[in-house]
Amino acid sequence: AQRVTQPEKLLSVFKGAPVELKCNYSYSGSPELFWYVQYSRQRLQLLLRHISRESIKGFTADLNKGETSFHLKKPFAQEEDSAMYYCALLTQGGSEKLVFGKGTKLTVNP
Amino acid sequence: EAGVVQSPRYKIIEKKQPVAFWCNPISGHNTLYWYLQNLGQGPELLIRYENEEAVDDSQLPKDRFSAERLKGVDSTLKIQPAELGDSAVYLCASSLALGTSGTDTQYFGPGTRLTVL
Numbered sequence: 001a002q003r004v005t006q007p008e009k010l011l012s013v014f015k016g017a018p019v020e021l022k023c024n025y026s027y028s029g030s031p032e033l034f035w036y037v038q039y040s041r042q043r044l045q046l047l048l049r050h051i052s053r054e055s056i057k058g059f060t061a062d063l064n065k066g067e068t069s070f071h072l073k074k075p076f077a078q079e080e081d082s083a084m085y086y087c088a089l090l091t092q093g094g095s096e097k098l099v100f101g102k103g104t105k106l107t108v109n110p
Numbered sequence: 111e112a113g114v115v116q117s118p119r120y121k122i123i124e125k126k127q128p129v130a131f132w133c134n135p136i137s138g139h140n141t142l143y144w145y146l147q148n149l150g151q152g153p154e155l156l157i158r159y160e161n162e163e164a165v166d167d168s169q170l171p172k173d174r175f176s177a178e179r180l181k182g183v184d185s186t187l188k189i190q191p192a193e194l195g196d197s198a199v200y201l202c203a204s205s206l207a208l209g210t211s212g213t214d215t216q217y218f219g220p221g222t223r224l225t226v227l
Contacts, residue, residue, distance in 0.1 A: 004152075043113070044153070044201065044218040086152050097166060098216065100152025 002027045004089050006101035013077050014109050021072040021104045023061075023087030032090040033070040034098070035061055039083045047072075047085070057081070077108045114219035116202050122225045128190035131222045135183070135204030142179060143216060144170075144187050145201040153201050159185065189224075197226045 003026040013019050025031060035047040048056045050063040050070060061072045070087060087101040115134040123129050135142050141160050145153035156175070158166040161182035170177065174193070179185040189196055199221040205214040 009150075043220045046215050088152070097155045097158065098153075100154070102150065102152050 002089055002091050002099050004087050004099055004101035006085075006087055006104050008104045009102070010105050010107070012107045012109060015079055016076050019074050019077040019081070019106065019108075021085050021087075021106065023070045023072065023101060025068050025070065025087075025089050027068075027089055027091065029092055031063065031065070031068075031070075032092065033061075033063055034088045034090065035059070035070075035072050036086040036088055036100070037083050038086070044086070077106075079108045079110055082106055082108045114202055114204055114217055116200075116219035116222055118222055119220060120223050120225075122227065123192055124227050125194055126191040128188065129192050129224060130189075131187045131200050131202075131224075133185045133187070133202030133219060135185075135202070136217055139204035139206050139217075140182075141205045141214075142185050143201075143203040143205075144177060144185070145203065147199040147201055147221070149198070156187070192224075192226045194226050197224055199223050 005024045007022050034049045036044050037047040038044045047059060048054060048061060059072055059074045061070050063070050084103050084105050086103045088098045091097055091099060114136055117132050121129055143158050144156040146156050147153045155169055157164055157170045157177050159179045162179050175189055177187045201221045202219040203216040205216045
């Protein structure tokens, strides 16, 4: 069965410190992974997807199939990065759907 | 562009009462999704529409939940009767893709927060 695990419910760092939000997945097919973000009082929105290999707002994420991980990283956290972050896996083959992790609440302290 | 519109934003009802949520997707988006988000959890898919066809409703509890997208545009999700455990946020999302949703972004609405007393 497909599953996304975000082991940290809460993560707190200081401004300027590096940040890494962990995501591990379980899926028998070829994974397509995403990070979604929800800022306070805003709607859930796509942050980045692994197939794009892009950096958004300084965040990057690399798919590691050997470790079945898709950790989100940023070298220097900013206060405006404080938000809920959800890792999601897209299942494929007839019944495509996004499977979300439980989310990690990131707080960047001044 | 208003994005995905949902109403109401908040709803408080007593158990055993019916409730309905409405969603208007982004113009031109063929695929529409309803998700359930319980407190402390990520969203979970309830049903996915491609135009007016429900192509995946395997996670929809059909004894009390129903959904429709009659003209392939806006959609309604209904619960009848509501139970205490239905208290959650109900999210609607839409994407442009038809049948190949893997590469298209899902855009989410603000959600409806339901409280069942």
